[in-house]
Amino acid sequence: MRILVTGGAGFIGSHVLLALNNQGHTTSLIDDFNDFYAPSLKRWNAQNCGSILFEGDIRVKEDVERCFDLHQPEAVIHLAARAGVRPSLTQTQLYVDTNVTGTLNILEAMRSRHIKRLVFASSSSVYGCNKKVPFSESDPILKTISPYAATKVAGEHLCSVYSHLYGMSVVALRFFTVYGPRQRPDLAIHKFTRLINEGREISQFGDGTTRRDYTFIDDIVQGVLQSLSYTKDHSGLEVFNLGESRTVELRELISLIEDSLEIKAKIRKLPMQPGDVPLTYADITKSKELLGYNPQTPIEQGIQAFVSWFHEETKVISN
Numbered sequence: 515m516r517i518l519v520t521g522g523a524g525f526i527g528s529h530v531l532l533a534l535n536n537q538g539h540t541t542s543l544i545d546d547f548n549d550f551y552a553p554s555l556k557r558w559n560a561q562n563c564g565s566i567l568f569e570g571d572i573r574v575k576e577d578v579e580r581c582f583d584l585h586q587p588e589a590v591i592h593l594a595a596r597a598g599v600r601p602s603l604t605q606t607q608l609y610v611d612t613n614v615t616g617t618l619n620i621l622e623a624m625r626s627r628h629i630k631r632l633v634f635a636s637s638s639s640v641y642g643c644n645k646k647v648p649f650s651e652s653d654p655i656l657k658t659i660s661p662y663a664a665t666k667v668a669g670e671h672l673c674s675v676y677s678h679l680y681g682m683s684v685v686a687l688r689f690f691t692v693y694g695p696r697q698r699p700d701l702a703i704h705k706f707t708r709l710i711n712e713g714r715e716i717s718q719f720g721d722g723t724t725r726r727d728y729t730f731i732d733d734i735v736q737g738v739l740q741s742l743s744y745t746k747d748h749s750g751l752e753v754f755n756l757g758e759s760r761t762v763e764l765r766e767l768i769s770l771i772e773d774s775l776e777i778k779a780k781i782r783k784l785p786m787q788p789g790d791v792p793l794t795y796a797d798i799t800k801s802k803e804l805l806g807y808n809p810q811t812p813i814e815q816g817i818q819a820f821v822s823w824f825h826e827e828t829k830v831i832s833n
């Protein structure tokens with residue numbers, strides 16, 4: 515099949531593309547290589563995933579149209595977005611333009627070409643300060659507390675509208691903090707590992723008891739591929755959580771990284787950041803039942819895999 519992955523030069527996208535190529539699909543990617551983090555990392559990902567590159571911006575309708583005309587995808591995995599909660603508080607317009615208008619541009623390009631199958635990257639942040647745990651797909655999502663989360667809610671709603679009006683089959687995946695080799699450098703596991711390794715101080719927001727459901731990249735890739743298969747035989751919008759369904763306290767996470775690096779962290783304690791949620795915790799009953807999703811990598815093993823990759827990467831960069 516011909517599959518387009520938007521944001522394919524990013525962390526999750528590049529892993530998804532490698533897996534799709536291994537399955538024998540013909541893949542292409544659209545990415546604008548913006549400087550949210552080092553574009554050189556994204557360039558490396560794009561050059562090493564074996565896919566056809568279209569350099570363009572999903573906020574620009576003409577770019578999206580040209581990309582679809584050139585690559586003629588039969589299915590789309592839409593991952594391109596401004597990710598991350600904290601910058602969305604100061605760059606709200608950019609987040610809305612990319613995550614909402616950009617998503618609309620993708621849906622419109624699909625509608626006008628009768629492309630029916632879409633997997634959309636949503637986020638656990640849509641649950642906001644949900645009190646009920648674990649979070650399940652049927653929980654109301656009216657408690658979002660960051661602009662980023664609001665753009666993902668809007669994206670899900672646009673997917674719902676287009677699937678309803680134009681007979682598309684859409685899976686929206688609520689990813690729970692994804693980590694692993696090539697993880698975004700702004701995310702805690704990557705940032706902490708780098709700073710601890712350099713003997714520098716890390717900032718711990720809150721008292722260390724905030725809890726997250728961390729999901730290893732291979733498990734996310736498995737869920738994305740299963741979702742793509744799911745769109746073949748279903749119509750309408752279906753929402754799934756992709757997490758490990760286990761929570762880890764921030765201080766426990768730090769000590770796992772310390773153990774893997776064999777270096778003690780210097781910790782600076784700071785107040786909780788606005789927009790950050792105290793807890794994420796995925797109920798994955800539905801994903802297991804309908805997708806056959808079955809995460810395999812416990813955090814202890816995943817952190818070791820991440821730190822091994824980090825050491826290799828550091829060696830390559832310093833040579």
Ligand code: NAD
Nearest residue numbers: 521523524525526545546571572594595635637689691692
């Ligand atoms: P990433 O930043 O590594 O990848 C996103 C890619 O999209 C980047 O390569 C970026 O250059 C590209 N992009 C951004 N704006 C664009 C634009 N206007 N036009 C074209 N390309 C553009 O992030 P990621 O961690 O791989 O996340 C992928 C998706 O998963 C995002 O939609 C994100 O919101 C979602 N998500 C990620 C996590 C996580 O923990 N990593 C959690 C929940 C949801």
